Amino acid sequence: MTAVLETQSLCKAFGGLIATNDVSFSLPAGARHALIGPNGAGKTTLVNLLTGVLQPTSGRILLQGRDITGLPSHKRVKRGLARTFQINQLFADLTPLQTLVLAIAEREDAATGWWRPVGLRRDLIDEAEALLLQLGLIDVRDQRTATIAYGKQRLLEIAVALAGKPAVLLLDEPAAGVPETERHQILDVIAQLPASVTLVLIEHDMQLVFRFARTISVLVNGGLFMEGPAADIARDPRVKKVYLGEELVDV
Amino acid sequence: MSALLTYFRPDTRTASGALLAPARWQPLEILFWLFAVSLFWLAPSKVLLLNEIAILALFALSLDLILGYAGIVSLGHGAFFGLGAYVAGLLGKHGLHDPVAGLLISGGVAALLGFVTSFLVLRGSDLTKLMVTLGVALILRELANKFSTITGGADGLTGVTMGPVLGLFEFDIFGKTAYAYSLAVLFILFYIARRLVNSPYGLLLRAIKGNSLRAGAMGVPTSLRLVIIYTIAAGYAGIAGALLAQTSQFVSLDVLDFHRSADVLLVLVLGGSGQLWGAVVGAIAFKIMYDFLAAITPQYWQFWVGLVLVLIVLLGKGGILGFYGAGRDWLANRLGKGGVR
Ligand SMILES: Nc1ncnc2c1ncn2[C@@H]1O[C@H](COP(=O)(O)OP(=O)(O)OP(=O)(O)O)[C@@H](O)[C@H]1O
Numbered sequence: 001m002t003a004v005l006e007t008q009s010l011c012k013a014f015g016g017l018i019a020t021n022d023v024s025f026s027l028p029a030g031a032r033h034a035l036i037g038p039n040g041a042g043k044t045t046l047v048n049l050l051t052g053v054l055q056p057t058s059g060r061i062l063l064q065g066r067d068i069t070g071l072p073s074h075k076r077v078k079r080g081l082a083r084t085f086q087i088n089q090l091f092a093d094l095t096p097l098q099t100l101v102l103a104i105a106e107r108e109d110a111a112t113g114w115w116r117p118v119g120l121r122r123d124l125i126d127e128a129e130a131l132l133l134q135l136g137l138i139d140v141r142d143q144r145t146a147t148i149a150y151g152k153q154r155l156l157e158i159a160v161a162l163a164g165k166p167a168v169l170l171l172d173e174p175a176a177g178v179p180e181t182e183r184h185q186i187l188d189v190i191a192q193l194p195a196s197v198t199l200v201l202i203e204h205d206m207q208l209v210f211r212f213a214r215t216i217s218v219l220v221n222g223g224l225f226m227e228g229p230a231a232d233i234a235r236d237p238r239v240k241k242v243y244l245g246e247e248l249v250d251v
Numbered sequence: 252m253s254a255l256l257t258y259f260r261p262d263t264r265t266a267s268g269a270l271l272a273p274a275r276w277q278p279l280e281i282l283f284w285l286f287a288v289s290l291f292w293l294a295p296s297k298v299l300l301l302n303e304i305a306i307l308a309l310f311a312l313s314l315d316l317i318l319g320y321a322g323i324v325s326l327g328h329g330a331f332f333g334l335g336a337y338v339a340g341l342l343g344k345h346g347l348h349d350p351v352a353g354l355l356i357s358g359g360v361a362a363l364l365g366f367v368t369s370f371l372v373l374r375g376s377d378l379t380k381l382m383v384t385l386g387v388a389l390i391l392r393e394l395a396n397k398f399s400t401i402t403g404g405a406d407g408l409t410g411v412t413m414g415p416v417l418g419l420f421e422f423d424i425f426g427k428t429a430y431a432y433s434l435a436v437l438f439i440l441f442y443i444a445r446r447l448v449n450s451p452y453g454l455l456l457r458a459i460k461g462n463s464l465r466a467g468a469m470g471v472p473t474s475l476r477l478v479i480i481y482t483i484a485a486g487y488a489g490i491a492g493a494l495l496a497q498t499s500q501f502v503s504l505d506v507l508d509f510h511r512s513a514d515v516l517l518v519l520v521l522g523g524s525g526q527l528w529g530a531v532v533g534a535i536a537f538k539i540m541y542d543f544l545a546a547i548t549p550q551y552w553q554f555w556v557g558l559v560l561v562l563i564v565l566l567g568k569g570g571i572l573g574f575y576g577a578g579r580d581w582l583a584n585r586l587g588k589g590g591v592r
């Protein structure tokens with residue numbers, strides 16, 4: 001299988017701090033991949049490099065075989081690379097409905113239409129509503145995003161990314177800060193995504209990781225410490241050491 | 252009758268209705284425009300003031316498009332106003348006397364300046380934006396001063412003559428044609444702006460203002476999208492300046508003065524930014540306040556304007572319209588109907 005997303009010797013230094021250290025990996029289409037590692041390991045930095053929020057110090061990134069290293073963020077999205085943020089990045093003053101209509105409009109290159117009211121774009125609205133329904137957000141459809149419950153905001157993060165119909169989706173701790181009882185809801189949404197979408201999940205909750213992932217990379221101090229099938233990683237004593245104190249469950 | 256009712260109050264239980272509701276004209280808005288027209292007959296002695304209000308409202312509207320909707324701060328929006336005024340004045344002086352043609356050309360030239368400078372303005376932080384916009388305005392003013400053979404310099408540009416509007420309506424010394432003309436232009440541009448802010452593009456602007464990182468992560472080329480609105484707003488401001496030049500048939504360096512940029516910001520904050528009506532309401536309030544205060548304390552009127560501004564900003568976000576909205580919601584709650592929006 002050819003790689004959908006690939007990096008070659010990716011490095012990122014913040015001054016003296018090497019946040020990403022010679023990372024090379026490749027993901028096949030439809031992967032269910034988890035990226036784990038202790039706090040400050042460089043997971044978010046890697047996502048920022050992949051999505052173009054940060055420019056690497058050196059190394060290359062390839063999406064579907066094409067070099068995207070120098071491409072601005074928004075153009076990578078158009079090529080099918082979407083992400084969610086560890087810390088919510090939403091439009092506080094817009095409603096979830098408006099947010100999704102806009103995300104869909106952008107995907108359809110209809111977001112520059114400046115005459116017809118948004119409310120008459122049935123095509124966009126119907127799809128947005130279906131997505132709201134799918135993610136259990138329909139009850140907060142018309143509320144200002146800033147005022148909706150945190151767990152729902154996390155779901156909206158995912159919904160916005162899905163609205164772009166991405167080929168690759170990078171989920172940066174989608175359940176971060178969500179109470180235990182609501183976490184399964186977020187994972188259910190992720191589990192139900194079409195098999196064609198390549199998924200990368202960053203997550204600290206090992207239970208969620210092993211429920212989701214078929215392959216896992218462990219990132220430590222910016223470098224790839226280990227990678228392989230989930231079952232192997234779960235059994236590896238060195239990984240346990242890295243996660244000192246954290247419980248690893250058996251699969 | 253019920254069709255009319257669903258127009259004004261679309262069914263907000265449906266998704267499209269919820270999105271449409273703010274785009275629908277409300278009876279109060281229609282009444283406002285009818286009232287503005289009726290003043291032509293009701294207050295013929297005030298048309299000069301009304302003309303100034305209409306021009307200021309258009310100027311503030313143009314600032315609202317970039318500041319209120321797109322979040323682009325500017326301390327030099329007067330540059331486009333002044334440029335439009337000079338272009339219209341020069342056209343009127345040198346042979347093109349048709350007001351509407353002059354208006355379109357002036358707006359076009361100002362839009363062109365907006366387009367070119369947008370690439371400087373849109374990079375960088377808010378502070379950078381403030382400085383670049385301020386700088387552009389200062390440069391323009393100095394150029395107008397320097398090339399006094401063309402602009403008339405400190406003495407102003409005289410000899411501006413205007414033909415009849417649409418070949419039909421001669422400008423009169425009372426300013427009746429001027430008011431009708433400015434009001435018509437304001438209405439048309441208000442209507443277009445209203446379409447724009449309720450369209451997908453309007454939503455996009457609010458999104459970029461709210462969180463440009465997220466907008467970019469949605470695939471939006473944010474800078475490119477802002478260039479468009481900056482250009483449009485510059486054109487709007489240019490048309491406002493052109494209206495002033497055409498209806499007063501005179502242009503002086505004053506149109507490029509810093510106070511123009513500062514006043515329009517004040518007007519918008521006073522009325523409430525981020526809602527088109529804020530520009531109109533702010534312009535009315537500002538001009539009336541000015542007229543009233545200048546009459547009783549000619550020396551110190553700015554003191555009172557400053558005080559009102561501070562109070563408005565500290566007491567409530569959203570200016571006069573913010574107070575209006577809060578009052579309406581409070582009333583709706585008291586009547587047990589729930590808020591309108
Ligand atoms: N913009 C930046 N400038 C300087 N240092 C940064 C920047 N972003 C991240 N870092 C540093 O890089 C390292 C990796 O941070 P990163 O956020 O990628 O970690 P992470 O693996 O996502 O951690 P967490 O699990 O806490 O989210 C940290 O030491 C962090 O302080």
Ligand SMILES: [Mg+2]
Nearest residue numbers: 043044045086
């Ligand atoms: Mg992180």
